[in-house]
Amino acid sequence: MKKKITLKDIANELSVSISTVSKALNDSFEISEETKKKIKEYAKQHNFKPNTLALSLQNQRSKTLGILIPNMLNHFFAQVFSGIEKVANNRGYKIITCITNDSYEKEVETMDLLANGSDIDGFILSMSKETEIKEQFQHFKDNIEDGIPIVMFDRVAEGVDVDKVIVNDEEGAYFATKHLINSNCKHIAFITTVAKYSIGKLRKEGYLRALKEALLPIDETMIVEVEDPKEYDEVIAQLFNKKKIDGILATNELSAITAMKIAQKKGMKIPKDLSVIGFSNGILSRHSTPKLTTVSQHGELMGETATHMLIDAIEKNNPAYASVTKVIKTTLVERESTKQLVKVKR
Template sequence: MKSKITLKELAKLLNVSVSTVSKALHDSPEISPKTAERVKELASLHNYKPNPVAVNLKKSKTGTIGVVIPNISNSFFARVLSGMEAEAQKHGQQVITYISNESLEREKQICDMLTSGFVDGVLIAVSEETQKKQIYDHLFGLLDYDIPVVIYDRINLGLPADKIGVDDEKSFYDATKFFKAKGLEKIGLASAIHHVGIGQLRIKGYEKALQKDDSSFMATSTKPDDLKRKIKILITEEKVEALLCTDFESAIMATRVAYEEKINIPKDLKLIGYISKDIAEFLTPSLSYIEQHPQELGSNAINILNNRIEGKYQSGKFEEEIIATTLVHLESTRF
């Protein structure tokens, strides 16, 4: 028996991307009415239907949530997962965890498994490689099987899904303003994640807080040795008075460079990092950090997903929740 047409085959016939077809079939506001009509007409003509096995399985709830974590080296995600599991238990649900290791290919494999219909919904923090290459067809594939999806943490993506994250841009805007209010003029920024959405938002907040006459001092690189070299230039040659670090790697690198160059923190250099409380408090000196409230993020992500599963949100309209961060001052920002 000849199989029915697939999503990819429809996209090929229409000369559009798979994501465009999926968005059109799900009434995404991103797709023009003309394109949506064209897609639906061809889908109807070829009797297109999502995988029947997955559809049948979705008729009854499994009580299982799939969670995709980009990496396990960052304790932030462990704390997010803790919040997810605690909240899921309240709803009588279990969580199955997958790790993409920041790999697009691994993320695709995970999404393929999740379309088999054994989960009620998916929570995913999109991998760095996926964001860098901007390939999202596998995520639209989940939607094609009517699997509710909530994107968490890394939400600066043009995907038609519910999202929950923190106020990345505002956090660095406020941190930069804090240093300016203290009279500091040479405020720098270091980042190993400048190429992905959350890194870009934090940099945007920093730049927005600087006024026209202020100079920006930035060290950005995905290569550890290169990042260390650039941070050293900021600290020893540019002599920045304060440094904002967008991520764990740049924060640890900055403290190391300061130690090697005998730069006194906080006397000669003030430092703020996006780093977990567990590590920040045990550094010498202790590192002021931006608290992202990961348990709350995880808990709220489960609630958003359950609201979508239970049909409490309008189809085609997506929720976005932003959690306020808190700047926690420890020894590295003492004046």
């Protein structure tokens, strides 16, 4: 077992003081060229690397970001994570990651644990569902007060003054719905996960705005809330039984795909009899039959943006800095589940 070499070891070996070694390696003018050369060579030969822990302790800065993500099995979050990792790495930061499993408690505990020392220089996070429902944001506020910068993405806390990266959910849903309307759909259903909170709520608003604008009737029974993926089948099948539907906007991939399957079983042709658009452009959409038209949220870009914002905030270190919210524009990725139509100006 080879032991890590330290400044002290070099100092002893070359019979100089520790401070001389440190200065030499940092190319200080106080040290003669000759000595510097000797020390640097020895250091290189023995593969000296300064101890990060000691450095962090000294500098009160760890060059590490804390990442809190509700669930890594979700493709969208995996995309965001990839974006975060990429930028963090490029800019010389490490990342400590925690999966909250949508638990409020784990979120609080983890932030507590990490914010602790100078373990991390800042947080990038997407709130857990539980936190969103409880509307308990004290742990965020505590960290901000402690001077630890936070950037939230996607599921962000309203009323908490931090940098945020979100998607134009309302607009995305609006344009998607409009796209359905333009391809002649008159009876458009909206399948959503909890519509009470931020994202779901905004998407619903976008859906409604498009309908109103097109003077289409709004039918609350055409709006179904789904929660547990296990119940998708049943809930969506019921919708088809009760209603005549020729268009669907769904707030996630899986419910969109479930809807397509059910419709196909009923003998409907997609997109001839039914057009479907989903949200979050994941793998399922790309490989379903037919391939699903989706509103892409550009997860990777969100991650990259959030990371740049956080590192900028850390390195600026300006406590009076006003918080910023960046909106990443969604894009409608047209595939096979909607009719091709002449490009609409938008």
